[in-house]
Amino acid sequence: MAAPTELEACMETMIKVFKRYAERGSDENNLTKKELHNLLKHELPCFLATQKDPKIVDNIMSDMDGDKDDKMNFSEFVGFVAGLSAVCERLHRKQKH
Amino acid sequence: MAAPTELEACMETMIKVFKRYAERGSDENNLTKKELHNLLKHELPCFLATQKDPKIVDNIMSDMDGDKDDKMNFSEFVGFVAGLSAVCERLHRKQKH
Numbered sequence A, B: 001m002a003a004p005t006e007l008e009a010c011m012e013t014m015i016k017v018f019k020r021y022a023e024r025g026s027d028e029n030n031l032t033k034k035e036l037h038n039l040l041k042h043e044l045p046c047f048l049a050t051q052k053d054p055k056i057v058d059n060i061m062s063d064m065d066g067d068k069d070d071k072m073n074f075s076e077f078v079g080f081v082a083g084l085s086a087v088c089e090r091l092h093r094k095q096k097h
Helices: A006-022 A033-043 A045-050 A056-064 A074-096 B006-022 B033-043 B045-050 B056-064 B074-096
Strands: none
Touching: A006 A033, A006 A074, A006 B006, A006 B033, A006 B074, A033 A045, A033 A056, A033 B006, A056 A074, A074 B006, A074 B074, B006 B033, B006 B074, B033 B045, B033 B056, B056 B074
16 A cells, blocks of 8 residues: 555544544543643644633634534544634735735 | 644645645635646545546535635635545544444
C-alpha cells in the first residue's frame, strides 16, 4: 500500500487524537466535557490560551453538540476543528494584505 | 515558540494543501472544479479510486459549494475533509465490532 498523503495522514491524526482522549472514559466514542477540556489544553494550547471566557469549554460543547447529549462525538469534534481551521485561514489571508 | 502539536500541524497542513491547488489559477482563495479534481487525484487518491460515479467531482462541488458560486473556498473544503473523516471514523468503528 502506498504511504498516505499529507491530507490522508491529517485525517488519520484527527481520528487518533480524538480517540486518545475519548477512550480515557467509559464511553470511548465520545468526549465528555472534561475530556474535551484535556484535549484542548494539550492539543490546541495556543487556541485555549487566547480564550478569555472561563466558560469557553462549556460554550464549545453546547455550540458543537448537535444532538444535545452533553457529549461530543467525532463528527461534532471534526466540525469544530474545521471551523477553527477556517478562522485561521481567514487570519492568514488578512495578515497577507 | 513551542513546536505545533499534531492537531495544530494538521490544521496547517489542510490550509497548505488547499493553497497549493487554489493558487495555481487566477483566484488564489478558491478551488475551481479542475483544481478540486487535481487535489483529490493527488491528495486523496484512495477516496477518488473508490468512487464509481464519473460525476463525483461535480457532485462534491455542488454539495459543498454553499454559496453556489461554482468555486470551493477553504471553509467549504475543510467541511468536506471533516465529513470524509467522519465517514472514515465510522468505518473504523464498524470494523472493530
